Amino acid sequence: MAEITASLVKELREKTGAGMMDCKKALAETNGDLEGAVDWLRKKGLAAAAKKAGRVAAEGLVAVKAEGTKGAVVELNSETDFVARNETFQDFVAEVADVAFSVDGDLEATKAAQLPSAGKPVQDALTDLIGTIGENMNLRRAGGVSVSKGVVAAYVHNAVKPGLGKIGVLVGLESEGDVAKLEELGKQIAMHVAAANPQFLTVDTVDTSAVDREREVLSEQARASGKPEEIIAKMVEGRLRKFYEEVVVLEQAFVMDPDRKVKKVLEDAAKEVGAPVTLAGFQRIALGEGVEKKEEDFAAEVAAARGA
Incomplete structure (x- = not known):
């Protein structure tokens, strides 16, 4: 039997919002398996979250560059937001985005490529910057989108400068239509x-393990209602459609016009741009997604310092 630690119970509570005793029981039932405990709580109706966003704790900046039919996005983390406001750091991140653009958003290729202003590889230049600023940094993620014809558009949320901010998005539209439109x-x-924050482009590209897991949870929830199996099957399929509408971009209600799905917006746009439009791909990077900063206990830190 795996040890059910207080920190494990705390993490499960933060993920699900369930009570402490329910979390302890779920972990005991699943032998300490965190994701299994999430599913157990959902099956019992004690946690409603189908998915959760990672706690965003890391600082730094996301940068995007898009021109014509290609684009790149990078995430460079720092320890504090103070560094993210540093112009030297901002200029560095913007230049790294230019480098990533030249290698189609490949992370390892970006690290190994020359940074023009430094005359050395990006990773070596980053090491130098760490020494200059005095704070640890990490080029954590990079991605790219390209189309054969059409455009790659970019958007930065919470921008501190053009192309620099907290969330960077690239969208590739394949079309022979009017470029400006x-x-x-x-x-x-x-x-x-x-x-x-969609996770997948189309229903066909949804990870099968994610669908299987969702189907199992929904089936258990439906069975708890006591309805016949044939009714349960229909209930599950209906709820799976709702699941797709949450995670698949083409199935989502368009934020600017919730009465239309994104795929309908693209269909309707064909008349406006003068040719069919296909969403070929997208990249979304939110700063610090999935990274947890160490929680500092300031009182304990002061006490330890006094003891020292």
């Missing part, structure tokens, strides 16, 4: 992606 549409779709 495609740019405008792409910006709107990118803003939607920033707000709605």
Whole structure:
């Protein structure tokens, strides 16, 4: 039997919002398996979250660059927001985005590529910057989007400068239509992606393990109602459609016009731009997503310092 620690119970509570005793019981029932405990609580109706956003704790900046039919986005973390406001740091992140753009958003290729202003690889230049500023930093993520014809549009949320902010989004629209109108549409779709945080492009691209897991949880919830199996099957399929509407960008209600799904917005745009429009891909990076900063106990820190 795995040890059920207080920190594990605390993490489960933060994920699900369930009570402490329910969390302890869930962990005991699943032998300390955190994700299994989340599912156990959901099956019992004690946690409603189908998915959760990672706690955003890391500081730094996200940068995007998009031109024509390609774009890149990078995330560079720092320890404090003070560094993120440093112009030297901001200029560095913007230049790294330029480098990432030249290598199609590949993270390792970006680290290894030359940073023009430093005359050395990005990773080596970052090491130098760490020494200059005196704070640890990490080029954590990079991504790219490209299309053969059409546009790649970019959007930055909470921008501190053009192309620099807290959330960076790229959207690739494949089309032979009017470029200026495609740019405008792409910006709107990118803003939607920033707000709605879709996980997948189409229903067909949804991870099968995620669907299987969701189906199992929904089946258990439906069985608790005591209805016949054939009714349960219909209930599950209906709820799965709602699941797709939450995680698949084309199935989501468009943030700027909730009466239409994103796929309908694209269909309707064909007349405006003069040609069919396909959402070929997207990238969304939110600063510090999935990274937890160490929680500091200031009183304990002062006490330890006095003891020293």
